Amino acid sequence: MSESPNARASSAPDLSDLSMDDTAEEFRMNVNRRTRKRGHNDEFTHAFEDFTKKIMTTLNEWKMDFGQDISQINNTLKNLSESTQEMKAEVTSIRNEFSELKKTVRRLESRQTEVEGDITSLKKSMQHHSDEHDDVAKKLEIQNKEIKVLYQLKKELEEVKVQNRKIRTDINASQQRDRLLNIEIVGIPERDNENLNEIILKIGKSTEIDIRNDDVLQVNRVTAKLKVQGRPRNIVAKLRTRQLKDNVISQARKRRLSTKDLDIQGSIIPVYINEHLTLYNKNLLKMAKEIANLKEYQYIWTKNCRIHVRKAVTIPAIFISDEEDLRKII
Structure with missing residues (x-):
C-alpha cells in the first residue's frame, strides 16, 4: 500500500534538537535519501531544496547577525567595564577630594572660630581705643581751652613784664638821680668816735681838690645788703656839685689812694671811691663785668651813674640800663 504525500511530509525530522550546522547537513542528507527512495515528485524535491537553501541562508544570516550582536555586546561590555573602572577611579578621586575638602572645611571652621575670637577681641580693643579717643578728645578740648587761657595769660604776663620793666627802670632812675651827687668810699676801717667829714677833707687834700666843710652836704656809713664779716661799712x-663829685672820683682812681694817704693808722688798705649806685645798678654792673670779660671787652665803667662797656677804642660804647641790655654784649 502506497504512502500519501501528507504522510511523507509528516515524517520530516525535528530540527529543534540539532545544532545549526548539523541540522542543515542531516536535513539535506535525509531529504536526498528519501528523495532517492521515493524517486518521484522531483518538482517537490527541487522546491524543498530551494526552501532548504533559503532556510540555511536565513540561519547563516541569523548566525552572522547573532555573532555580530555578541561581538557588539562584548565590545559594549568591554567599554562598559573600562567606563566602570574610570568611574571607580573618578569616584575614588572624588572621595579623596571630598575627604580633603572635609579636612579643609574643618580647618576653615577652626580658623573661623579663631577669626571670630580675633574679631571679638578687635571689637573690644576698638571700643577701648574709641573710649580712649573720646577721653583724649575731651582732654585735648580742655587742653586747648587751657592753652588759649595760657596764651592770654602769657600775653598779659608779657605786658606786665614790660610794665614792670618800665616801673623798675623808672624807680631805679629816680633812686639813682637822688644819688647823682654822692660818692661811695670803700675800704676805710671803722673807728670809734670817727669824724667822717674830716675823712672827706683828707681825701680832697690827697687828690689835690679843694673841698670845704660846706661842700659836704651829708656823710655817713651805710650797711650793705649782704654784710661780710670783717669788712668795714662803706662811707x-x-x-x-656833680663836677666836684666827678673830680674826686677821677683823681682818686688816678692816684690809687690807700689808708696811708689818709693818715689812718694800721695796715695799708686800698681805698676806692666810686659813684654811689643803686643796688640794682650794682648788680647790673657786676653782671656786665662778667659778660664783658667773657666776651673779651677791654673797657667797662660808670659815668653819671650809667654803665658803659666798650670792646675796643675804635668801637662805640654800649649803654647798659637793665638786664635786657646785657644781650647787646656779644
Missing part, C-alpha cells in the same frame, strides 16, 4: 658822702 657815702653827698657833695655840693
Whole structure:
C-alpha cells in the first residue's frame, strides 16, 4: 500500500534538537535519501531544496547577525567595564577630594572660630581705643581751652613784664638821680668816735681838690645788703656839685689812694671811691663785668651813674640800663 504525500511530509525530522550546522547537513542528507527512495515528485524535491537553501541562508544570516550582536555586546561590555573602572577611579578621586575638602572645611571652621575670637577681641580693643579717643578728645578740648587761657595769660604776663620793666627802670632812675651827687668810699676801717667829714677833707687834700666843710652836704656809713664779716661799712658822702663829685672820683682812681694817704693808722688798705649806685645798678654792673670779660671787652665803667662797656677804642660804647641790655654784649 502506497504512502500519501501528507504522510511523507509528516515524517520530516525535528530540527529543534540539532545544532545549526548539523541540522542543515542531516536535513539535506535525509531529504536526498528519501528523495532517492521515493524517486518521484522531483518538482517537490527541487522546491524543498530551494526552501532548504533559503532556510540555511536565513540561519547563516541569523548566525552572522547573532555573532555580530555578541561581538557588539562584548565590545559594549568591554567599554562598559573600562567606563566602570574610570568611574571607580573618578569616584575614588572624588572621595579623596571630598575627604580633603572635609579636612579643609574643618580647618576653615577652626580658623573661623579663631577669626571670630580675633574679631571679638578687635571689637573690644576698638571700643577701648574709641573710649580712649573720646577721653583724649575731651582732654585735648580742655587742653586747648587751657592753652588759649595760657596764651592770654602769657600775653598779659608779657605786658606786665614790660610794665614792670618800665616801673623798675623808672624807680631805679629816680633812686639813682637822688644819688647823682654822692660818692661811695670803700675800704676805710671803722673807728670809734670817727669824724667822717674830716675823712672827706683828707681825701680832697690827697687828690689835690679843694673841698670845704660846706661842700659836704651829708656823710655817713651805710650797711650793705649782704654784710661780710670783717669788712668795714662803706662811707657815702653827698657833695655840693656833680663836677666836684666827678673830680674826686677821677683823681682818686688816678692816684690809687690807700689808708696811708689818709693818715689812718694800721695796715695799708686800698681805698676806692666810686659813684654811689643803686643796688640794682650794682648788680647790673657786676653782671656786665662778667659778660664783658667773657666776651673779651677791654673797657667797662660808670659815668653819671650809667654803665658803659666798650670792646675796643675804635668801637662805640654800649649803654647798659637793665638786664635786657646785657644781650647787646656779644
